Amino acid sequence: MSELLLSGVTAGYAGRPVLRGLSCGPIPHGRVTALVGPNAAGKSTLLRAIAGLVRAKGSIRFGDRELIGMSARERAHHLAFMPQALPQDTALSVIEALLGAWRALPDGASWGSEAALLDRVGKVLDRLGLGDLGMAQLQSLSGGQRQMVALAQAIIRDPPLLLLDEPTSALDLRRQLEVMGLLGELAREGRTVIVVLHDLALAARWADCLLVMDHGEAHGFGPSETVLTPGMLDDVYGVEARIEPCSQGRRTLLIDGVSRRAPPP
Template sequence: MSELLLSCVSAGYRARPVLRDFTCGPIPAGGLTALVGPNAAGKSTLLRAIAGLVPARGSIRFDGRELIGLAPRERTRLLAFMPQALPQDTGLTVIEALLGAWRALPDGAVLYDEAALLQRVGQILDRLGLVELGMAPLQSLSGGQRQMVALAQAIIRDPPLLLLDEPTSALDLRRQFEVMALLRDLAREGRSVVVVLHDLALAARWADHLLVMHQGQAHSDGGAEAVLTPVMLRQVYGVEARIEPASSGERLLLIDGISSSGR
């Protein structure tokens, strides 16, 4: 298993640079890492830069490979990216969407025969609780269902690095729990999972490692107990807050008000 190493990464969109010489400590291998921070902190841009979806300079290394400038066919072997939403103007069914995601692999067409590939699709749908939606057109699904299909597309390739942009944003509480439990299981199986989250409670509950982003830079990183502090919440989120222990052993985030000195 290899760490994800980012050094002096600059990335953005034409006239709007977002990340400037972004550097952080190694993102641990084989764990669940949450990218957290306020809106416009650069979380999604960083994820897309790792995935090769926005122009980037600097160095992004995974599994001993430099990802910046890596050929797309080689990158698809190393990682999968889940966007915030799937395109809506498509007539594909759920099964067709998963088959397409698999066949996007450079050698995807030869690794499985048709029967074995359909069996794999069925296994993924079963693991995510989507079997009954297999023949449904994507455009007929709710936002939460589409989000689950996007997750299925990402994991069907079984990549060593999973990049997920707000995978719980359209999900109800039960589905949020199921998805975060699944992501932690995937990490425990040896993958590196990096997920953008807005919900600090979810991040604290499920992530092994948190990377706090602020104004295109890494503010702090580490375990939840080290990272989620009143000082960080004041500096990054602009709020006065307390972190209190719960009876379950977890930590509760309590917002007391707006900070006059933060952000």
């Protein structure tokens, strides 16, 4: 089982640095860690830096392996990345999309036969409630359905490190709960699961740990019950809020208004 450790990570885009020497961790395996923070805080950039999709400096260690500088072929054995959305004009069926995600694994990884691979594809689709969409074309699916297919592509290779960028953004309430529950199951099976979330209520309910980001830096990291506080929400989001138990004992986020000391937008 491997933990993720970030040390002095700097990353960004041409002429626009985003992450500024970010250090955090270790991010534990067997848990769901949510990256939260306001818009442009660097959440998606950090996820893409871990995935090797943007150039980064510093150190990103997964277990005893350094991810920065690792080839894409080798990295594919250790992690999978789920983007915010799949392209809408892809002329593939759902099954073909999952087969492609598996066959992208280097070194000829195989389940022994085409029949065994198709069986695995079917089990992944059933686990996500997509069993009746296997032959559907991606371009005919709704945004939420494509998002679920992107999640299926991410987990088909059974990666030890799972990176998900806003996996619930296009989903209805029921699907949001199903996906967050599934991510918890995947983590408890021994994976390191890191997910970008904008919905703090979802993060409070489902994430074991929070990494709060602000202006490309780590504002706080730890168990959600210690990190999600009125003080953090005031400092980072500029809102006055309360964290109170609901009738079932779960912590509930209540926003009262804009912080009186928050600067104008």
